[in-house]
Amino acid sequence: MNLRGRNFLKLKDFTPEEIKYLIDLSAELKHKKKQGIMHDELKGKNIVLIFEKTSTRTRCSFEVAAHDLGMHVTYLDPSGSQIGNKESIRDTARVLGRMYDGIEYRGYGQDIVEELAAYAGVPVWNGLTNEFHPTQMIADMLTVKEKIGHFEGVKFVYMGDARYNMGNSLMVTCAKLGMDFVACTSRAYFPEQDLVDYCREIARENKGSITLTEDVSEGTKDADVIYTDVWVSMGEPDEVWASRIKELMPYQVNQKVMENASKTAIFMHCLPAFHDLETTIGKEIYEKFGLMEMEVTNEVFESSRSVVFDEAENRMHSIKAIMYATLR
Numbered sequence: 001m002n003l004r005g006r007n008f009l010k011l012k013d014f015t016p017e018e019i020k021y022l023i024d025l026s027a028e029l030k031h032k033k034k035q036g037i038m039h040d041e042l043k044g045k046n047i048v049l050i051f052e053k054t055s056t057r058t059r060c061s062f063e064v065a066a067h068d069l070g071m072h073v074t075y076l077d078p079s080g081s082q083i084g085n086k087e088s089i090r091d092t093a094r095v096l097g098r099m100y101d102g103i104e105y106r107g108y109g110q111d112i113v114e115e116l117a118a119y120a121g122v123p124v125w126n127g128l129t130n131e132f133h134p135t136q137m138i139a140d141m142l143t144v145k146e147k148i149g150h151f152e153g154v155k156f157v158y159m160g161d162a163r164y165n166m167g168n169s170l171m172v173t174c175a176k177l178g179m180d181f182v183a184c185t186s187r188a189y190f191p192e193q194d195l196v197d198y199c200r201e202i203a204r205e206n207k208g209s210i211t212l213t214e215d216v217s218e219g220t221k222d223a224d225v226i227y228t229d230v231w232v233s234m235g236e237p238d239e240v241w242a243s244r245i246k247e248l249m250p251y252q253v254n255q256k257v258m259e260n261a262s263k264t265a266i267f268m269h270c271l272p273a274f275h276d277l278e279t280t281i282g283k284e285i286y287e288k289f290g291l292m293e294m295e296v297t298n299e300v301f302e303s304s305r306s307v308v309f310d311e312a313e314n315r316m317h318s319i320k321a322i323m324y325a326t327l328r
């Protein structure tokens, strides 16, 4: 398998074999890290991280992974460069492509990261856009592989805002890996029909399926994975909280949902999560709407079914695999 020189912008661009290769490479690099086996095979290379939205996991994963591989890193925060204000994406791409071996970009529209990749001349990795979050997918599927052992036939249920980056990406990835993907949410939050049609076609080729349902009891019945994400994503206006809470509360992941799922079901979340009052936004929501937890209850989040911190750790191993595969 040779992914050298490839961009990593969305899972639609990758075959099931390429995706499985990246998952296996992540596992291999994780093993090396745990065993203390050096793997600084990209010594002498430089990468730049552009973040137009905030991050904990993705930024730290890129930095630690790059250092483990022997690379140097430049971090550009949302205000620390000319991007967008004084310099176009196309010009930025042509400048950074002359200095760096690879570019990570987290921002708004998918068209921006696609344009960056078209002009950079070096691999570009999508660290999250409104539409897709592809690096998260390799970490999530590594976690599924570790916990469940296989992909085919796994009933993977996503609850909440299924038309944003996480819902879209998971639907594509599950289709590619022959899983049974269910978006269990209010109709207004179903993914766009074009993407659903594309995923149904891919799922059919891989013996998987795509289901959209508003029925929680039917949707989560015997599920192997229950997945959710924040109800309001980065970059969305605060005004949408009221309607999101009203419309998505029936799709909160709680004990009842987990009891309806398979006995061995796992709970997953890309994080950060609103499951208690330990955050500024969590407190504000409590004061305004009286809610102590949102997309997932604290009980489920802290339960033995919850694999969210294994998932978070896997971000680092999988981002390392993506960089290694595309730069070596």
Ligand code: CP
Pocket (backbone or CB within 6 Å): 054, 055, 056, 057, 058, 059, 128, 136, 270, 271, 272
């Ligand atoms: N899951 C995820 O992308 O987390 P960060 O926003 O902290 O990078």
Ligand code: NVA
Pocket (backbone or CB within 6 Å): 164, 165, 166, 229, 230, 232, 233, 234, 270, 271, 272
């Ligand atoms: N949907 C979330 C994912 C965060 C990792 C967001 O875009 O804010």
